[in-house]
Amino acid sequence: MWQSLLDLGYGFGLALQPQNLMWCFIGVLLGNLIGVLPGTGPLTAISMLLPLTFSLQPVPAVLMLAGIYYGSQYGGAIGAILLNLPSHPPHAVTCLDGYPMTRKGKGGTALGLTMLSSFFAASVGIIVMVFGSPLLVQVAFSFGPAELFSIMLLGLVAGSTMSRGSPIKAVAMTVIGMLLGTVGTDVNTGTQRFTFGFLQLADGVELVALAMGVFGIADFLMNVNRLGHIGSLAKVRVRDMWPSKAELKQALMPMLRGTAVGTLFGAMPGTGPTITTFIAYALEQKISRTPEKFGTGMVAGVAAPEAAAHSKTQVDFIPTMSLGIPGDAVMALLLGALMIHGIQPGPRLIIDHPDLFWGLIASFWIGNILLMLLNVPLIGIWVKLLQVPYRFLFPSAIFFIAIGAYSVNNDFFAIWEVLVFGVLGAVFTALKFPVAPILLGYVLGPMVEENFRRALLLSRGDMAIFVQQPISAAILGFVILLLAAQVFFAVRAKSGLRRLPLAA
Amino acid sequence: MSPRYRDHLGGLLLIVIGLGAAFQAQGYEVGTLRQMGPGFFPTALGIILALTGVVLFGTAIAANARLAKASKAAAHDTQQDLEDEPRYSPEWRGWFCICVSVAAFALLAEYSGLLPATFACVFIAGLGDRENSLRDLLVLSVGISIAAVVVFWWGLGVVLPLFSRSFM
Numbered sequence: 239m240w241q242s243l244l245d246l247g248y249g250f251g252l253a254l255q256p257q258n259l260m261w262c263f264i265g266v267l268l269g270n271l272i273g274v275l276p277g278t279g280p281l282t283a284i285s286m287l288l289p290l291t292f293s294l295q296p297v298p299a300v301l302m303l304a305g306i307y308y309g310s311q312y313g314g315a316i317g318a319i320l321l322n323l324p325s326h327p328p329h330a331v332t333c334l335d336g337y338p339m340t341r342k343g344k345g346g347t348a349l350g351l352t353m354l355s356s357f358f359a360a361s362v363g364i365i366v367m368v369f370g371s372p373l374l375v376q377v378a379f380s381f382g383p384a385e386l387f388s389i390m391l392l393g394l395v396a397g398s399t400m401s402r403g404s405p406i407k408a409v410a411m412t413v414i415g416m417l418l419g420t421v422g423t424d425v426n427t428g429t430q431r432f433t434f435g436f437l438q439l440a441d442g443v444e445l446v447a448l449a450m451g452v453f454g455i456a457d458f459l460m461n462v463n464r465l466g467h468i469g470s471l472a473k474v475r476v477r478d479m480w481p482s483k484a485e486l487k488q489a490l491m492p493m494l495r496g497t498a499v500g501t502l503f504g505a506m507p508g509t510g511p512t513i514t515t516f517i518a519y520a521l522e523q524k525i526s527r528t529p530e531k532f533g534t535g536m537v538a539g540v541a542a543p544e545a546a547a548h549s550k551t552q553v554d555f556i557p558t559m560s561l562g563i564p565g566d567a568v569m570a571l572l573l574g575a576l577m578i579h580g581i582q583p584g585p586r587l588i589i590d591h592p593d594l595f596w597g598l599i600a601s602f603w604i605g606n607i608l609l610m611l612l613n614v615p616l617i618g619i620w621v622k623l624l625q626v627p628y629r630f631l632f633p634s635a636i637f638f639i640a641i642g643a644y645s646v647n648n649d650f651f652a653i654w655e656v657l658v659f660g661v662l663g664a665v666f667t668a669l670k671f672p673v674a675p676i677l678l679g680y681v682l683g684p685m686v687e688e689n690f691r692r693a694l695l696l697s698r699g700d701m702a703i704f705v706q707q708p709i710s711a712a713i714l715g716f717v718i719l720l721l722a723a724q725v726f727f728a729v730r731a732k733s734g735l736r737r738l739p740l741a742a
Numbered sequence: 743m744s745p746r747y748r749d750h751l752g753g754l755l756l757i758v759i760g761l762g763a764a765f766q767a768q769g770y771e772v773g774t775l776r777q778m779g780p781g782f783f784p785t786a787l788g789i790i791l792a793l794t795g796v797v798l799f800g801t802a803i804a805a806n807a808r809l810a811k812a813s814k815a816a817a818h819d820t821q822q823d824l825e826d827e828p829r830y831s832p833e834w835r836g837w838f839c840i841c842v843s844v845a846a847f848a849l850l851a852e853y854s855g856l857l858p859a860t861f862a863c864v865f866i867a868g869l870g871d872r873e874n875s876l877r878d879l880l881v882l883s884v885g886i887s888i889a890a891v892v893v894f895w896w897g898l899g900v901v902l903p904l905f906s907r908s909f910m
Contacts, residue, residue, distance in 0.1 A: 293898070406801070410756050410794040417763050417787050424780035429770050431780060432763070455844065462836030462870050629874050633867035634886050636840065637860055640847040641894055648901050653848035657841060664837075669752040687783040699776025 242368050249596025253301060253604050261298040262601050265305025266608045272306075273313020274620045275631055279326030281674070282457065283310035284571050285449035286635070288578075289642040296579040297594055301601040303575055307568065308605045311551070312356065312613065315544065316620055319348045328511040328547045331519045335532065335539030342535050346478025349617065351489050351537060352544045353610055354481070359497040359545035360606050363552020366501055367599060370553070371588065374560045378585040383693035384703050386561075388713040390686045393563050395717050397678050399724050407671045415679020416686065418443050425684075426691065438651040445574040446646050447655035448680060450639045452673050455660025458632045460667055479617065485537050492522050492538035496545030503546075504553025504565070511547050511554075511566060518546035552602065559583050559595060563682070567674035570681040749802030756795030764788025839870030855905040860890040 252258060265287075272283040287306050291299035311326065318329035319336035332352070339348040381389075394416075398408035421432040422442030433439040481489065496518040503514045522542045523532045532539050554565040562584035564570040576583055581591060588595045613620070643652040663673050697703035705711045764785045773779030843866040850859035864883040868874045894900040 290898070404798075406794055406797050407752070410791060410798070413787055413791045413794065414759065417759075417784065417791065420784050420787070424770075427771075427780050429780040431770055431784060432766065455840065458840055458867075459837055462840060463833050463872055627873075629868065629871035630878075630882055632840075632871075633843070633864045633879075633882060636843055636867045637847070637863045637886055637890065640844055640851075640863055641856075641860075641890065641900065644851065644902070645894075645898075645900055650848050650852045653844060653851070657844045657848070660844070661841065665755075666752075669748050669755070671752060683787075690783070691778050694775055694778065699774060701775065 242372055245592060245596045246368055246599060248592070249598070249600035250604075252297065252593055252597040253600040258298050258301050258597070258601070259604065261294065261302040262305045262605055263608055265302035266309040266605055266612060267305075269306035269309025269311075270313045270609070270612065270616075270620070271309070271623070273310030273326075274316050274623050275313075275626065275635075278310075278457070278635070279314050279329075279453075280307055280310040280568055281326070281449065281453040281571065281677075282635075283307075283313075284568065284575075285446060285453055286638055286642055288446050288449075288571075288575055289645045291575070292578070292646065296576075296581055296591075297597055299579055300576065300594055300598055301605075303572060304598060304601055305605045305608070307551075307572070308602075308609055309612075311547070312353070312609055313620070315352045315356075316349060316617075317624060319352065319540070320345050320621065321624060328515045328543070330512070331515040331543040332540060334519065335534070335536045338533065338535035339537075339540065344478075344535065346617075347481045347485060348540050349613075350479035350481050351485070351541050353479075353613060354486075355489065355493045355496065355541045355545040356548040357606050357610060358493055359500060359547075359549035360552050360602065362497050363501060363504065363549040364599060364602050366504075366549075366553050367556055370505075370556050371560045371595075374556055375585045375588055378561050381585075381709070382707070383689040383696065384707045384710045385713070387686060387689040387693055388704060388710040388717070389561065390563055390682050390689065392713050392717050392720075393557075393565065394679065394682060394686070395720055397566060398675050399720055403670070403672055405724050405728075408675050411666065411671050411673060411675040412679040415676035415681075416683030417679075418448065418676070419680045419683025420687065425688065436651070438649060443680070444643070444646060444652045444655055445571075445578070445680070447643050447652045448659050449571055449574075449677060450643055451656040451659025451661075452663035452676055454635065454639045455656060456663030456667055456673065458636065459660060459664035461628065462632065479614065481537075488537040489541040492542035493545045495521060496542035497549045499542075500546035500549030500551075501553050504550040505556070511550050511568075514546050514550045515543035518542045555598075559587055559598075560585060562587075562685070564678065567677040570677045574681050746806065747802075749798055749805070753795045753797075753799030753802060756798060757792045758795075760788045760790070760792030760795055762788070763791065835872070836870040839866055839868075843867035843870075851902055853906065856890060856895060856900070856902040857887055857904050859902075860887045 253262065268287055268290075269280075269283050272278050272286065273280060278286075284303065284306055288303070291302050294302065314326040314329050315332055315336075318332045320340050322333050322337040336348045336352075339345060394412050395409075398412045399405040417432075419442070421439055423429070423440050424431055430440060499518040499521060500514055503517070519532075519539060519542060522536075522538045523529045526532065526536075526538065551568075554569055558564045558569045558573055560583075562573065562582065564573045573583055581587070581594065639656060640653050643656045644650060646652055663676075666673055666676075693703055694701070703710075704714060765788075767781040767784035767788060770781030770784065771779035772781040772785055843863050846866055847859045847863035850862050861883045864886045865879055868879040868882060891904065895902070895904060
């Protein structure tokens with residue numbers, strides 16, 4: 239307990255070093271900038287800006303990435319509230335009441351509330367992370383390959399079934415991602431798998447190229463000539479942003495409840511942020527005395543989901559950093575970025591790289607404060623940026639993606655990878671497959687395979703090892719429960735008795 | 743494409759990719775559970791993927807059959823249900839230009855340097871939008887080219903030459 243606080247103090251000292259602070263600030267600024275642009279969410283922002291961090295030392299690079307993530311997430315909320323344009327799925331819920339607030343002339347207040355709830359929720363999440371991570375690490379050290387395999391399986395199953403939309407399609411996308419993860423040299427035997435004679439594929443599919451193709455180019459392919467003019471916007475002034483006392487009072491309890499929902503779901507690996515925000519919103523609607531008013535600009539409808547999204551994100555860092563198991567696509571991308579910098583997240587991370595781990599936690603807080611400070615003077619500029627026409631935006635973004643892909647390894651092959659994955663992503667999106675699980679599968683796939691092979695090597699090919707270890711058996715039981723619940727809901731929905739609003 | 747056959751197509755696509763991957767993985771020595779070879783995991787994944795494809799295809803057939811039954815009873819209701827999302831016509835021009843623009847950057851950057859590649863990439867991609875005028879596009883491409891030189895070549899030190907020898 240005290241040790242955690244001491245370590246945190248050390249982290250603050252590190253994150254407040256002028257140079258680190260500067261990179262965090264640049265990250266927040268650039269992330270906010272890209273997140274605000276219509277049609278680009280955190281995934282696009284991180285994948286586009288990832289190559290910029292390659293020239294940095296690991297610590298400032300990670301601080302900058304965290305900043306980019308924060309900035310782009312908040313930037314996305316601006317578009318959702320002012321334009322009804324969710325560029326990141328979790329913000330779809332924020333649109334429901336955020337946009338009506340804008341139409342009532344309360345857009346500034348909605349933005350201010352978003353900022354307050356996300357700051358509050360992130361702070362709670364950070365505290366949970368400070369005390370939760372070392373505990374989890376202690377447990378994690380006793381995990382063998384069988385336990386690790388089961389946890390990853392849980393993450394993958396939960397990640398694909400607990401999101402919105404068809405679970406079977408999400409499972410399929412996860413498997414495709416895992417298949418992409420097998421491309422390259424097999425670590426145990428040196429066999430070249432799925433390289434089709436391309437030497438450049440020996441090191442595997444390039445993470446940045448995959449992400450930029452699936453989330454960048456594919457988005458442009460889907461939106462070109464369809465995302466047209468954005469009419470004039472309501473003016474947002476700085477003094478509109480501070481909510482009134484009555485509004486603050488209205489927002490307080492939903493904010494607390496949203497934070498609780500987010501923290502709870504953050505602790506479960508694989509549950510995406512989208513489902514968390516929907517649950518937070520549904521909860522508010524359920525306990526509200528005026529449920530019929532939701533969707534007309536309720537303060538609770540903005541505060542609760544935004545708080546849930548941010549505490550969830552924060553708590554999500556616990557399994558990502560201390561087990562090396564990412565909870566959703568964004569975490570998978572950050573995890574991949576760490577690995578590019580030569581850092582393997584896992585139980586040893588806190589011991590081997592305490593500077594990185596505690597510096598990151600401290601930078602979360604600092605990043606959130608920077609975000610608040612930045613957005614007050616810059617809100618006017620962001621609103622203007624929202625009006626940049628898409629026809630100028632996407633050609634410029636394509637250039638940034640192309641040169642970003644090239645600069646990962648100074649290799650032209652990566653640009654071709656971007657093109658292939660872009661087309662693939664667009665085809666799947668057009669067929670209504672969710673593409674985010676591809677990234678989760680891609681990052682987790684190799685780890686799943688390695689632990690599966692290691693576990694069966696230990697047990698001499700006896701599959702029973704996964705149920706003989708008590709922890710592993712319990713986790714697998716939970717996986718089966720999840721799958722059974724899916725089948726149950728699917729059958730019930732088919733029989734047409736009644737459809738749950740949150741089925742799947 | 744008609745949303746009606748979307749899942750049929752998606753299911754078939756998954757089956758093809760899954761079986762293809764499993765087939766290809768046979769060349770990598772599958773091994774046994776006791777001593778797994780590099781082909782074991784990809785084979786398993788390929789089969790799982792093909793299975794999800796079969797399930798998706800099956801549910802799509804079942805859904806359409808139910809729909810046909812329902813539409814006999816209540817004329818247009820369910821039909822509308824399925825079609826209520828906006829239908830877009832294929833956007834060939836945009837798709838073509840975006841794909842060519844990425845390819846142009848890859849080729850030109852390799853053979854003629856950063857500046858021609860940047861200009862061509864932005865210009866061609868911009869052509870994909872129907873509302874862009876030539877004048878707007880020229881301004882945009884020149885602007886991004888300048889930004890490319892300042893930010894990437896001069897600022898971040900990307901190793902691409904501005905013009906390479908084989909330019910022209």
